[in-house]
Amino acid sequence: MIERIIIMTLLLFSTSCEWNQFADKIYYNGNIWTGNKNRPHAEFIAVKGEEILTVGSNHKAVQGPDTKLIDLSGQFVVPGFIDNHTHFMGGGFQLMSISLRDIDSKKEFISRIEEYVRDIPESQWILGGKWDHEMWGGELPSKEWVDSFTKDIPLLLTRLDGHMALANSTALELAGITRDTPDPSGGLIERDGNGELTGILRDEAIELIRNVIPDKSFEEMDAALDKSMEYAASLGLTQIHDMCSWDDLETYIRNKEKLTLRIYTLPWFTHYKKLIEYKNQYGNGDDRLRWHGIKAMLDGSLGSRTAWMHETYKDDPNTSGLVVSDDTLKLRQILRSADDAGLQLAVHAIGTRANEWILDEFNAIKKEHGKRDRRLRIEHSQHLLPKDINRFGKNGITASMQPAHLYDDGAWAHKRVRDNVLEGTYVFKTLLESGANVTFGSDWPVASLDPLMGIYTAVTRHTRDGKNPNGWYPDEKITVEEAIRCYTINSAYAGFQEDKLGTIETGKLADFVVLSNDITAIEPEEILNTKVVRTVVGGKDVYIGKNSSF
Numbered sequence: 001m002i003e004r005i006i007i008m009t010l011l012l013f014s015t016s017c018e019w020n021q022f023a024d025k026i027y028y029n030g031n032i033w034t035g036n037k038n039r040p041h042a043e044f045i046a047v048k049g050e051e052i053l054t055v056g057s058n059h060k061a062v063q064g065p066d067t068k069l070i071d072l073s074g075q076f077v078v079p080g081f082i083d084n085h086t087h088f089m090g091g092g093f094q095l096m097s098i099s100l101r102d103i104d105s106k107k108e109f110i111s112r113i114e115e116y117v118r119d120i121p122e123s124q125w126i127l128g129g130k131w132d133h134e135m136w137g138g139e140l141p142s143k144e145w146v147d148s149f150t151k152d153i154p155l156l157l158t159r160l161d162g163h164m165a166l167a168n169s170t171a172l173e174l175a176g177i178t179r180d181t182p183d184p185s186g187g188l189i190e191r192d193g194n195g196e197l198t199g200i201l202r203d204e205a206i207e208l209i210r211n212v213i214p215d216k217s218f219e220e221m222d223a224a225l226d227k228s229m230e231y232a233a234s235l236g237l238t239q240i241h242d243m244c245s246w247d248d249l250e251t252y253i254r255n256k257e258k259l260t261l262r263i264y265t266l267p268w269f270t271h272y273k274k275l276i277e278y279k280n281q282y283g284n285g286d287d288r289l290r291w292h293g294i295k296a297m298l299d300g301s302l303g304s305r306t307a308w309m310h311e312t313y314k315d316d317p318n319t320s321g322l323v324v325s326d327d328t329l330k331l332r333q334i335l336r337s338a339d340d341a342g343l344q345l346a347v348h349a350i351g352t353r354a355n356e357w358i359l360d361e362f363n364a365i366k367k368e369h370g371k372r373d374r375r376l377r378i379e380h381s382q383h384l385l386p387k388d389i390n391r392f393g394k395n396g397i398t399a400s401m402q403p404a405h406l407y408d409d410g411a412w413a414h415k416r417v418r419d420n421v422l423e424g425t426y427v428f429k430t431l432l433e434s435g436a437n438v439t440f441g442s443d444w445p446v447a448s449l450d451p452l453m454g455i456y457t458a459v460t461r462h463t464r465d466g467k468n469p470n471g472w473y474p475d476e477k478i479t480v481e482e483a484i485r486c487y488t489i490n491s492a493y494a495g496f497q498e499d500k501l502g503t504i505e506t507g508k509l510a511d512f513v514v515l516s517n518d519i520t521a522i523e524p525e526e527i528l529n530t531k532v533v534r535t536v537v538g539g540k541d542v543y544i545g546k547n548s549s550f
């Protein structure tokens with residue numbers, strides 16, 4: 001009897017609560033992967049304001065007379081993707097600039113630029129490039145190719161590898177480069193047989209032009225942000241952790257009211273004093289825009305043989321990489337000052353020696369400054385010695401990784417480093433099994449921003465050259481569900497927001513993505529054919545796919 005009374009009371013209580021708790025919107029009839037281990041699957045998400053009111057299988061209890069109903073038509077839903085490492089403004093400018101990556105003839109090279117020129121304001125520089133003259137037989141482009149239709153519009157287009165660029169006559173003039181200008185040290189100004197400028201500049205000579213490119217205006221910065229936000233929404237991203245400049249942070253603040261995705265900024269570490277001031281004055285920001293961490297960089301990259309290794313490179317016995325920070329004492333001091341002020345530390349480390357160094361350093365900081373919830377992170381965590389893998393889990397260090405890099409690197413990494421190093425490369429599975437918080441992102445615009453591309457690569461470990469159909473070091477493949485967690489809740493944890501983001505459950509912010517396929521149920525190959533149908537941030541649709549049935 002008493003039990004019955006309790007049940008009746010509970011029922012009454014819950015009904016009366018729900019009476020006031022009608023949803024603004026209900027997304028129903030979905031195949032919802034919540035990421036919440038207590039309730040892994042659901043059929044509807046009820047939204048009130050910016051938050052998830054409830055999730056479940058029967059939405060009638062929260063449907064009021066004014067509730068908007070959205071039929072998900074059985075489609076698959078996951079929590080919004082959170083990218084752990086972007087250079088978002090750089091990506092936006094790349095979207096605004098011209099890409100010649102796919103050009104394979106002189107004729108097309110010229111017509112692509114001609115077309116681009118028609119749409120830009122006269123004062124704007126033509127930037128971008130990524131051309132590769134090997135694609136059309138090896139003849140280098142020259143300023144004569146473009147001068148006739150770029151009068152008064154300066155142009156600087158870099159080659160794919162960034163070591164060569166084409167400038168037009170206007171740009172050369174602005175930089176004061178003539179046939180008599182001497183080559184700068186570390187650079188080359190190309191001239192033809194008669195000593196005339198061809199427009200091709202190599203390495204440091206490119207800087208002569210870059211130095212005269214005016215700083216971006218607020219209008220240009222805001223336009224680039226709009227571009228990248230629109231692109232991110234189309235890929236299902238609802239938050240990014242952005243490794244940014246101070247100007248970038250100010251751009252986000254200026255545009256705060258129109259941000260359609262959440263941004264956790266980690267400005268470059270030399271701005272630590274300004275950031276500490278900011279934090280003291282304004283706190284950590286809010287759910288839309290945050291600032292409570294810094295990004296530093298220890299070594300370079302594998303591609304350029306500047307990742308700091310224990311051994312010399314296989315294809316260059318004269319180097320084992322380098323520390324890019326010109327003053328490690330200063331770096332150590334800044335890391336300590338930032339930690340003292342309660343900032344999160346995120347440090348780029350690619351090589352085995354760099355990762356060991358920063359793991360040691362993080363331990364030292366913890367010992368010196370005492371216990372605190374720090375969530376220290378190593379950006380990339382790319383090549384690890386076997387003895388260091390366990391240290392991530394044991395010491396609570398986040399491995400902030402970008403699986404799409406594997407897709408590119410896996411095709412040529414064996415030329416740079418030996419097997420023993422490769423065995424510790426992108427070890428997603430071993431890190432997860434050893435209890436580390438592994439999180440995923442892209443490093444965009446260095447690699448593709450597409451989270452589905454990242455998930456696909458983590459699951460298949462396929463490489464660009466197609467030579468690893470069973471996966472590159474296949475023991476380190478992880479499951480689709482693990483990969484989704486790395487791209488959602490694990491990233492939320494890395495940003496101290498696991499109570500608000502990363503899963504679809506009551507009380508969290510209503511950030512989720514509708515996909516055209518249930519990626520947990522299809523062949524991994526099909527992940528790349530999956531489309532984002534709808535992206536929801538804080539209960540608002542920020543993207544609706546063209547092919548969606550809504």
Ligand SMILES: [Zn+2]
Pocket residue numbers: 085086087243443446
């Ligand atoms: Zn980066």
